[in-house]
Amino acid sequence: MKILSQIGEQKLIQEISKILNSKNPSVLCGIGDDAAVLRFGNKKLLLTTDALLESVHFDWQNADPFLLGRKSLAVNLSDIAAMGGKPLWALVSIALPSRESIKKVANFHRGLKSMAQEYGVSIVGGDTDRSPDGWKITVTVVGEADRPLLRSGARVGDGVWVTGCLGSSALGWELLKKEAGSRKLEVGKKFLSAHLNPKPRVREGLILSMERLATSLIDVSDGLHLDLTRLCEVSRVGARLSLEQIPLAKGFLALCKKVRKDPYALALTGGEDYELLFTAPSGKGEKIRSAFRKLRTPVTCIGEVVPRKEGVRVLNEKWHPVKITKKGYQHF
Amino acid sequence: MKILSQIGEQKLIQEISKILNSKNPSVLCGIGDDAAVLRFGNKKLLLTTDALLESVHFDWQNADPFLLGRKSLAVNLSDIAAMGGKPLWALVSIALPSRESIKKVANFHRGLKSMAQEYGVSIVGGDTDRSPDGWKITVTVVGEADRPLLRSGARVGDGVWVTGCLGSSALGWELLKKEAGSRKLEVGKKFLSAHLNPKPRVREGLILSMERLATSLIDVSDGLHLDLTRLCEVSRVGARLSLEQIPLAKGFLALCKKVRKDPYALALTGGEDYELLFTAPSGKGEKIRSAFRKLRTPVTCIGEVVPRKEGVRVLNEKWHPVKITKKGYQHF
Secondary structure, eight states: OOBHHHHHHHHHHHHHHHHHOOOOTTEEEOBTBSSEEEEETTEEEEEEEEEEEBTTTBOTTTOOHHHHHHHHHHHHHHHHHTTTOEEEEEEEEEEEOTTOBHHHHHHHHHHHHHHHHHTTOEEEEEEEEEOSSSOEEEEEEEEEOSSOOOGGGOOTTOEEEEESOSSHHHHHHHHHHSOHHHHTOGGGHHHHHHHHSOOOOHHHHHHHHHTTOOSEEEEESSOHHHHHHHHHHHHTOEEEEEGGGSOOOTTHHHHHHHTTOOHHHHHHHOOOOOEEEEEEOGGGHHHHHHHHHHHTOOEEEEEEEEOGGGOEEEEOTTSOBOOOOSOOOOOO | OOBHHHHHHHHHHHHHHHHHOOOOTTEEEOBTBSSEEEEETTEEEEEEEEEEEBTTTBOTTTOOHHHHHHHHHHHHHHHHHTTTOEEEEEEEEEEEOTTOBHHHHHHHHHHHHHHHHHTTOEEEEEEEEEOSSSOEEEEEEEEEOSSOOOGGGOOTTOEEEEESOSSHHHHHHHHHHSOHHHHTOGGGHHHHHHHHSOOOOHHHHHHHHHTTOOSEEEEESSOHHHHHHHHHHHHTOEEEEEGGGSOOOTTHHHHHHHTTOOHHHHHHHOOOOOEEEEEEOGGGHHHHHHHHHHHTOOEEEEEEEEOGGGOEEEEOTTSOBOOOOSOOOOOO
């Protein structure tokens, strides 16, 4: 009898999708993208859910209840951003140990509320249960999109683009895991914040959709290489990235050296950046740069969409493919 | 420092609601009813979520993966029914131990699918995680309602009505907890099924809404007495029930005697019946009976809405109030 750890997350999701698959004209996009797209009246609804589990996604040694509240909602807002959508409402289902302090639970919800307010989202309901062990938080967000951007629209010749900087959250996580010394480095603060308090790129996703700048879109939650591979698979294309072009935050290389981490391993396979990764026709470069300048969000062209048979490759400055060993975060 | 078990579920939800509370014209009904009601375009959306946790809501000694899949969706469909709504789509977020068998996980999803198909619902996405301990299942359902029925519309003089029979699920649970002997009683089958495979009253809720038969509506998930008390609180009324009128399934009294359980304790405070409890103007009795005859669903008038100061009371055949000790299922 096979168990989950033998088949892995990807295969499990395939199996589940096969069972749940159904045809319904109201479902414009179902399982397999960052959010479902549903026809409702004359509008399009987006629907997504994501869970954070204690001792899988976080542990209280390294987490703060207020920031965890923010992050629980942020990861879901990022999925709406990854469809070029606008988030509207959220539900929060939470299971808590009976012996948990009310203050901690209240602070978690204050964090949720602060993130909701920043993004104009109303938390309209949920469910509260006793947990026999750690915290389990499941957030669902409903949004809307006039022109949802799917993972599947990339075309050969398109540029591959990414917002912000990559690897910062993974470096923050490395600092958190270390002793208090390196955690308190002044230069480390922004990396800790990238990990503990990510900012979903909702305005950026909306601009890409409204101004028709992108052909496909995904958020970088499980690492650039893995998420790009997923986008390429459903778009039936390959991609060639230039290692040199990958945007890294100021101080990133020096701090990686200090904590003895390979900066490109973090940038390519570290998860939880929650930046947007998109493809765009080659002629749109100027428009994209100008739109993102207005938002004050960095945006970088890091490569090109190529035919599927070439696969997903990252080339170093000598145009040699970089070997990617760890493929990004996967459950099981 | 206070902990959750000291304040209880009701107070915790109040605290959370206070923190999350926000004003948004699109939110027609937020935290506090069976589902949120949201204005979207020219339509009304319903949104609800409910979790089932291993060793809190079920354990594998007494559960079957296929039926658990059905129930995970059913309890959410019941929340949509309790608004007089039509369910449309569902998301399933599930956390599983790495060593779980694929067959069991597949059977769970087959159960989900079968319930979804019976009620015309599409499962359009979700989230899969590794769990450090038991199963955690969170289902979200989106529905729609032209005329949502809230908990808050009951008026003094209305009749109090309930569909189906009460206490059957609680009796099923008692049988499950006993040794295999009483579990295999032929007469017990329908009670086991009431507990393990509940049928959400979606058609019944829709009829109440479409034909404007009810003034308020809730589903009986935590026990008749507790759920009626909740409805009365938000409607600012009281209620007087007649113990004799409470509908019990055929064979219920005899089997309760056999397993030494107080039948009225099960019927009044046993949870998970997933029947609909509603109030209706006194003149609607015939219309209600005729509508439910067509659906072949039993429906019973069990009491009357009275002024708030009279509270929620259940009277026995001598018109003496019955003492309710256990108040129904509450977490923490």
